[in-house]
Structure formats: C-alpha cells, structure tokens
Amino acid sequence: MIARNLLLGIGLAMAACPAIAQPATATKQAAALDEREIAGFPHARLYRIAGEARRPVVVILPGAEGGDEAGRRFGPTLARLGYAAVSLPYYSPNWGKFAPAPAFPDLPGSFIDIRVDQLADLRAALAKFPGVDVERFGLFAGSKGSEFALIAASHYPWIDAVVAYTPSDLVWEGWGLEMLEAEGTRSSFSFGGKPLAFMPYRGFVAGLQAGPAADLRAIHENGRADHPDREAAARIPVEEYRGALMLITGDADRLWNSGRMARNIVAARKAKGLETQALIYPDAGHDLGGGSAEPRADPRGGGTPEANAKARADAWPRMVAFLATTLRP
Numbered sequence: 555m556i557a558r559n560l561l562l563g564i565g566l567a568m569a570a571c572p573a574i575a576q577p578a579t580a581t582k583q584a585a586a587l588d589e590r591e592i593a594g595f596p597h598a599r600l601y602r603i604a605g606e607a608r609r610p611v612v613v614i615l616p617g618a619e620g621g622d623e624a625g626r627r628f629g630p631t632l633a634r635l636g637y638a639a640v641s642l643p644y645y646s647p648n649w650g651k652f653a654p655a656p657a658f659p660d661l662p663g664s665f666i667d668i669r670v671d672q673l674a675d676l677r678a679a680l681a682k683f684p685g686v687d688v689e690r691f692g693l694f695a696g697s698k699g700s701e702f703a704l705i706a707a708s709h710y711p712w713i714d715a716v717v718a719y720t721p722s723d724l725v726w727e728g729w730g731l732e733m734l735e736a737e738g739t740r741s742s743f744s745f746g747g748k749p750l751a752f753m754p755y756r757g758f759v760a761g762l763q764a765g766p767a768a769d770l771r772a773i774h775e776n777g778r779a780d781h782p783d784r785e786a787a788a789r790i791p792v793e794e795y796r797g798a799l800m801l802i803t804g805d806a807d808r809l810w811n812s813g814r815m816a817r818n819i820v821a822a823r824k825a826k827g828l829e830t831q832a833l834i835y836p837d838a839g840h841d842l843g844g845g846s847a848e849p850r851a852d853p854r855g856g857g858t859p860e861a862n863a864k865a866r867a868d869a870w871p872r873m874v875a876f877l878a879t880t881l882r883p
Contacts, residue, residue, distance in 0.1 A: 587633055592640070592679055595672075596660050597622050599641045601633035602685060609638035610690030610714075610881040611680060613673065615699030618665065620645040621657045624696065627844075632694065635874065636883025638686040642676065644668055644702070650731050664730020665698070667744040670705045677712070690714055690881045696843055697809070698742070701725065704819070705743055705750070707795040715798045715880035717873055719843050720812040723819050724788045725752045726774070734759055751787035756780050766854070774810040792819050793826040798880040800831040802869045804838030808856030812840070831876060833869050837861035845870030 585603045592598040599622070602609050612632050616624040625641020632639035648656040648663025656663050681688045692715035695703035700718035705725065707713045728740040737759050741752040756776035761768035778785065792799070801820070805813035813834055820830045835842070839857025841850070847867035849859030857865075877883070 585634055587630055588685075589629075590683070592676070594679055595642065595676060597641075597643045597658050598676070599625060599629060600638060600680070600683065600686070601629035601641070602638045603633055603636070606685060608685055608687040609633075609636060610687050610692065610883055611640060611677075612637040612692045612694050612877065612881070613640045613642050613676065615642060615644070615693060615695035615702050617695075617697035617699045618647075620647050620661070620665075624699070628694065635877070637692075637877070637881070638680070638683075640676070640680065644672065648731065652731075664728065664732060665742055666728035666730050666733070666740045667749050668702065668728075668742060670702060670709070670743050670745045670750075673706050674710065688712075692716065692877060692881050693718075694877075696720060697812075697840070698722075701790070702743065704790045704792055704795070705745070707797065707799070708791045709745060709794075711796065713795070713797055715800075715877060716795070717800050717802070717876065720803045720807055720809070720840050721801050721816055721819060722810065722812070723790055723792070723815040723822070724778070724785070725750045725790060726788075727752050727754045727758065727777070729758060734762075751784070753778055753784055753788040754781055770809045770854075771807070771811055771856075789822075790819075791822075793822050793828060795823075796828065798831075798876070799823070799828075800833070800873060800876045802833045802842055802865075802873065804835045804840065804842060804857050804862070804865060806837055806839045806857040806861070808854060809840045831872075833865075833872065835861065835865040835868075838865035842866055842869060 588604040590600045614625045614628050622643040629639045629641045646656040646658035646661040677688050680686050693703040694717045696719040700721035703716050707716050728742040738754040741749040743750045754777050755773045761773050801816045803812040803816045820832050823830050838861045840855030841852040841862045847863050849863040
C-alpha cells in the first residue's frame with residue numbers, strides 16, 4: 555500500500571507544474587521550420603524559420619514534469635513568431651520501481667542541484683549557429699522552470715527578457731528517490747558547482763505517500779512558515795536582474811502560492827526602481843500557459859476552468875507583445 559500511495563504521490567508531484575498547454579494558433583503557420591539538435595545538450599532542439607535572418611533566442615524551460623513536452627509544444631509556435639526557440643530539457647523524473655522508466659535516462663532523474671549555469675554553456679553553443687542572435691536572449695518558463703529562469707536572470711546580465719508563469723520568489727528544496735529518507739537536505743538548484751540556499755518543505759514525503767490528497771500549496775507555505783530564518787538566503791535576488799520581466803499567475807493556484815510570490819518579486823524590484831509586468835488573476839489557478847480560451851479541468855492546479863481559460867486568453871497576446879517589444883523579432 556505504501557508503494558502504491560508513493561506512486562500516486564509521485565504522479566502528483568510530477569504534475570505540480572504541468573507542461574504549458576498548446577497556445578492559440580500562431581501566425582506564419584505556412585513558414586518552413588528549421589529544426590536542429592544542439593550538440594552537448596541531450597534532447598535539446600532549436601526551432602527557427604528557415605532562412606538567413608538572425609533570430610533572437612527564446613529558451614523554453616519546463617516545470618516539474620521535466621522532459622521536452624513543453625519545448626515540443628512551444629518551440630514551433632515561438633519559432634513562427636520570429637524567434638530562435640530552444641527546447642531545453644534539463645530533468646527527466648526517475649522514481650525507480652515506483653514509476654514508469656524515465657523518458658530520458660541520460661538527464662538528471664532527481665530535481666536536485668539542477669545546474670542553472672548550463673544556460674551560459676547553451677548560449678555559447680547557440681552562438682555558433684547561423685541565423686541565431688544570442689545578443690537578444692529571452693527565457694519562457696513555467697512554475698519550477700520559472701524558478702530556474704529567475705535564478706538565471708539574477709546572475710546573467712545578457713538575459714534581456716523573462717516570461718515566468720506561476721513563479722517562485724524562493725529557491726526550494728529538491729526532491730528525488732534518494733530524498734525519501736533525507737528530506738530537507740538538498741536544494742533544487744545549483745550555480746557554479748555549489749548548491750543554492752533553499753527553503754525546506756514541510757511534509758513532502760508524507761505528501762507523496764498521501765497521493766492525490768496531498769496539499770502541495772500547504773507543503774510549500776508551511777515550510778516557509780517553519781523557517782523564517784532561511785528566507786533571506788533562499789530568496790531569489792530578482793532586483794539584480796535589470797531586464798524586462800513578465801509574471802503571469804493566479805491567486806487560486808493550488809500547487810504553490812504563486813500569487814503571493816509574484817507580488818514579492820514585484821515589490822523587491824520596485825524597491826530598486828525596476829518595473830515588472832505582473833498579470834495576476836484573482837480567480838485563476840496554475841493552468842495558465844498558452845492562449846486557449848476553451849475551459850478545461852485542472853482540479854489539482856486550482857481555479858475554475860472558466861477563470862483559467864479567461865486568464866489564458868487575456869495573457870497570451872500580452873505575452874506575445876511583451877516579447878516582441880523586448881526582443882524585437
């Protein structure tokens with residue numbers, strides 16, 4: 555029974571940041587796409603409209619679902635909008651005997667010490683591709699991917715624009731099969747070979763065992779309440795990022811309190827005279843990516859199907875305009 559509940563909980567944890575859904579039909583659908591592998595980055599793909607024009611980069615960072623689903627969905631769409639879109643899989647869940655085999659066994663199977671600085675290596679690799687302009691560099695991310703993106707932006711001045719769906723203002727505890735008996739000891743992310751300071755959860759392993767009944771928002775919020783002394787160190791220094799930032803989130807997010815965390819990000823940047831475009835939808839949950847106005851159920855992510863659909867339809871064209879203004883495709 556414990557193994558079965560653990561598997562159910564693992565499914566819940568992996569669904570904590572679902573792949574951003576397919577957006578509304580992009581423009582330039584008839585344009586031929588050039589799709590290429592990127593040497594040194596397993597399963598990463600570069601998508602761009604064929605031709606000699608130099609395209610600004612937009613790197614797609616998936617959430618806790620890992621793999622390349624978000625990249626495969628959004629890569630062609632962003633490419634047809636005029637970008638050199640890069641799908642960067644950086645994690646592929648591996649829960650051993652408790653879950654199906656990982657899609658990409660050669661990627662990290664645990665969300666522990668994920669290398670944020672791999673983005674610098676990726677930028678260097680992309681600079682060698684014809685038709686790719688790494689001097690215009692953006693990130694498009696969701697949930698745990700937004701945590702990744704904001705950490706990176708706080709370190710690299712060459713990042714010009716970030717779109718962060720359902721973001722975090724903190725670095726959080728990592729997870730994986732080896733953490734079942736070592737809860738609270740490892741970080742989600744690393745930089746320069748060192749794990750980043752993190753905020754622990756309260757009851758993550760118990761949540762895995764509880765399966766779909768687990769309250770992931772409470773696991774995050776209670777952990778934060780338990781460790782006020784760790785908040786300053788775990789906070790992502792978003793005020794160090796001088797580029798353009800758009801946050802898209804909902805106050806009814808049931809996976810973590812992304813509405814609160816988005817407001818914290820806005821406040822930290824405002825204190826340093828930095829603007830942030832924050833789209834915070836009071837009745838929406840976690841399922842906000844893409845431009846689909848069709849209601850769809852997302853009981854774990856929160857919000858009503860109608861509120862989530864309305865938020866997606868409102869946010870997508872504003873996000874497209876934000877990237878067009880900041881990266882000039």
